Structures are given as structure tokens and as C-alpha cells.
Amino acid sequence: MLIVFHGENASSFSPGFAGLLDVDAKIAVLPDELSSEADRRTYAAADVIVGTKYSGTLPTPAKLSLFHVPGAGYDAVDLEALPASAAVCNCFGHEQAIAEYVMAALLARHVPLADADSRLRQGDWRYWAGAAERVHDELAGRTIGLLGFGHIGKAIATRAKAFEMTVHVANRSPVVASPLLDRSFLLNDLGGFWESADFIVVSVPLTDGTAGIVGAEAFKAMKPSAVVFNVGRGPTIDEAALYEALTAGRIAGAVIDTWYQYPKPGENGVLPSRLPFHELTNVVMTPHMSGWTHGTIRRRQKTIADNILRGVRGEPLVNVVRQRA
Structure with a gap:
């Protein structure tokens, strides 16, 4: 053989x-x-x-x-x-690794370890317990919306529940009731889903039906404090709509691991989009690494x-x- x-x-x-x-x-x-x-x-x-x-x-x-x-x-x-x-x-x-990536990115936004360390090395006690103006955030009680509930979505839901988060799911087919889920939507009825979540994680596969499924109307419906993650395929989020939502402050931020253009073998210095996402401060950019362990x-x-x-x-x-x- x-x-x-x-x-x-x-x-x-x-x-x-x-x-x-x-x-x-x-x-x-x-x-x-x-x-x-x-x-x-x-x-x-x-x-x-x-x-x-x-x-x-x-x-x-x-x-x-x-x-x-x-x-x-x-x-x-x-x-x-x-x-x-x-x-x-x-x-x-890959779902274990991707779920850890998502949780790491969520925790990095809420538990400012790196900033606290950097400040304290200079004698700055910015996050010291005991004063209301020095508190930081937590994940417990926040709502995570999972667009897609396959292997990745289920792995993220399991970990999110361990952090006492509320879990909403939007899926192509009806989702069986589970202790992991608090609410579910179908892909043809996403209006309530977009507005319900603090964080939206996109993990649907790229098909004719999912290309651009997260577009301008979706971003308009989201909370201004929402953060969008893409660990599925880049084009499931409309490229121009995402850039506009970030630059206009329509959403608070994004964590993007899957992109719109990739280097060919041996090619270097390729940016992941035709739009200047790399100039934005409210997006975390990673090179399609979330599942690679x-x-x-x-x-x-x-x-x-x-x-x-x-x-x-x-x-x-x-x-x-x-x-x-």
C-alpha cells in the first residue's frame, strides 16, 4: 500500500x-x-x-x-x-484546542494579568483590591453565542458552562435540549441571536448557505459591547462588514483566527485581508492557529x-x- x-x-x-x-x-x-x-x-x-x-x-x-x-x-x-x-x-x-483558544482570548479580555504584571514592575498598583475604581471584569454571568454547534461548539459550551456563563446556540438543525444550553436558535431566524450575546463565536463550515452569514445586518443587531470570534472559515463573516463594524465602533472588538487571504507556499509578508485590519486596535489577529497543537x-x-x-x-x-x- x-x-x-x-x-x-x-x-x-x-x-x-x-x-x-x-x-x-x-x-x-x-x-x-x-x-x-x-x-x-x-x-x-x-x-x-x-x-x-x-x-x-x-x-x-x-x-x-x-x-x-x-x-x-x-x-x-x-x-x-x-x-x-x-x-x-x-x-x-481540533475542538479541544480551539475551545482552549476561545477561553484564553475571553480570559485575556477580563483578567488583565499581563497589564497588571507590567504595571506592578513599575510600582503601579492599578488593580489592587479594595477600591471600586480598580475592579476588573469576569466571565461568570456573561452570555456566549455559538454560531454552529458541531464538535467545536460543543467543546466551547462545556468550558463556558464551567465558567458559569450563559450559552446560546444558533444551528442549522434544531438542537436537542441539554444542560449545556440556555437558549437555541435556527440559522434562518438569527435576529434574536445576534442581540442576545456578549460574545459571538463563529464555527460554522463554509458553504453556499453560510458565506457572509455574519454581515452588516448582524453587526447592527449586536450589542455595542459585543466581541466576535471567528474560528471557522474567514468568509463566513463578511470582510467589509466586519471591518466597518470595527472601525465605526459598532461592536467592541473581534478575535479573528481564520482569514480572507493566505500565503501561497514559500510566500512571505502576506497580510490576511485586503483591508487594513492590522491597523485596528480593537481586533486580535492570529494566523489560523487555534486548532494547531x-x-x-x-x-x-x-x-x-x-x-x-x-x-x-x-x-x-x-x-x-x-x-x-
């Missing part, structure tokens, strides 16, 4: 991968751009491909039985172009390896995006 890890992202999952398999397999790691004939031949010969993208411009892997995305999003995979013989699967395992890699490696072994044994695969013909 030939297993190909295609591209920089996928190659992160290759170290130690052979040790998770109990079958004879050859592992090849290929670059994003298949510029040599040897690389293109190897790709075309693959039985299994681990990769984040596929299109008709890539060699056709005629023997392919499994195309495994090493993440949740498969919007860069042209399912119609892949051989019908191949099942397509994705994997999660050692734990995420380990969990995803196990999912991919388990699916390969399931295929060998003729067992049903998990996280199937498209069944093989």
Missing part, C-alpha cells in the same frame, strides 16, 4: 505514522506543488492520499481507495474530480490510521464525506 501525504499541512501528520499501522505500507511525503515528474508519478500511484486539496489539475490517482483530509474542512477538495473508487473522509480532534496532530493521526485499517479489514469508515462507488 502506498500512502501519500501531500503538502505542508498533510506532511505534519507523517512523522511516526507508520507505527500506527499493522499493515505493510510505504509512505511518501510530497510538496504542495508537484513540479517533478517523479512526484507526479508517485501521487498518481497512491492507494491512500492524505491532503487538504484536490482538483483536476493534479494527477489522477487511478487506484485510490481513500482520500483523507487531515482536518474538518474539505471545501478545497473537488469531490467530483476524484476517482469514484475513493472514499473521502475528514477528521476533527500537538494534541490535535496526535488525535488526527489516529483517526486517519484507523480509517486506513478499517478499509483494509472491510469495515465501515468514520467521518465519511463521500462513500466510494
Whole structure:
């Protein structure tokens, strides 16, 4: 069996991968751009491909039985172009890391450790307990709105409840009542959702129905004190509407991890938007890092390896995006 890890992202999952398999397999790691004939031949010969993208411009892997995305999003995979013989699967395992990212960003806004440390080193006791003008905020009692209630939303809700927060959810399908939730909305009835939350976390996948789902009308409905997080896909929040809401002070701030433009392999100095978000002081910008941890890699490696072994044994695969013909 030939297993190909295609591209920089996928190659992160290759170290130690052979040790998770109990079958004879050859592992090849290929670059994003298949510029040599040897690389293109190897790709075309693959039985299994681990990769984040596929299109008709890539060699056709005629023997392919499994195309495994090493993440949740498969919007860069042209399912119609892949051989019908191949099942397509994705994997999660990033929800723990992303939930920690969200909680870290929330806590950073409410518990000013870094500022208190910096001030006290200069003899400034700005946050000293005992005077009303020196208090800082807390998360307990605040409302977090989760736009999307999949793996990520559920992980965030669990942690938010541990901090005694109120949890509102907006989801494509009705959400089963749960001790984690205080109120739920459907995606076709979001007016009340926008205005109900102090923090709104966007984690819906990018589809025709979710592109720009957070737009100008949504920002108008939000509290002026609201803070918006994006840990899903950049274009689920309208780029121009977000910039305008931040520059006009329509919302208090944003924490954005997923963006509108990304560097190509080997490209440096690329800003994440055509608009100057980097000049704003009310946005925290991170480079699509929220789910990228050692734990995420380990969990995803196990999912991919388990699916390969399931295929060998003729067992049903998990996280199937498209069944093989």
C-alpha cells in the first residue's frame, strides 16, 4: 500500500505514522506543488492520499481507495474530480484546542494579568483590591453565542458552562435540549441571536448557505459591547462588514483566527485581508492557529490510521464525506 501525504499541512501528520499501522505500507511525503515528474508519478500511484486539496489539475490517482483530509474542512477538495473508487473522509480532534483558544482570548479580555504584571514592575498598583475604581471584569454571568454547534461548539459550551456563563446556540438543525444550553436558535431566524450575546463565536463550515452569514445586518443587531470570534472559515463573516463594524465602533472588538487571504507556499509578508485590519486596535489577529497543537496532530493521526485499517479489514469508515462507488 502506498500512502501519500501531500503538502505542508498533510506532511505534519507523517512523522511516526507508520507505527500506527499493522499493515505493510510505504509512505511518501510530497510538496504542495508537484513540479517533478517523479512526484507526479508517485501521487498518481497512491492507494491512500492524505491532503487538504484536490482538483483536476493534479494527477489522477487511478487506484485510490481513500482520500483523507487531515482536518474538518474539505471545501478545497473537488469531490467530483476524484476517482469514484475513493472514499473521502475528514477528521476533527481540533475542538479541544480551539475551545482552549476561545477561553484564553475571553480570559485575556477580563483578567488583565499581563497589564497588571507590567504595571506592578513599575510600582503601579492599578488593580489592587479594595477600591471600586480598580475592579476588573469576569466571565461568570456573561452570555456566549455559538454560531454552529458541531464538535467545536460543543467543546466551547462545556468550558463556558464551567465558567458559569450563559450559552446560546444558533444551528442549522434544531438542537436537542441539554444542560449545556440556555437558549437555541435556527440559522434562518438569527435576529434574536445576534442581540442576545456578549460574545459571538463563529464555527460554522463554509458553504453556499453560510458565506457572509455574519454581515452588516448582524453587526447592527449586536450589542455595542459585543466581541466576535471567528474560528471557522474567514468568509463566513463578511470582510467589509466586519471591518466597518470595527472601525465605526459598532461592536467592541473581534478575535479573528481564520482569514480572507493566505500565503501561497514559500510566500512571505502576506497580510490576511485586503483591508487594513492590522491597523485596528480593537481586533486580535492570529494566523489560523487555534486548532494547531500537538494534541490535535496526535488525535488526527489516529483517526486517519484507523480509517486506513478499517478499509483494509472491510469495515465501515468514520467521518465519511463521500462513500466510494
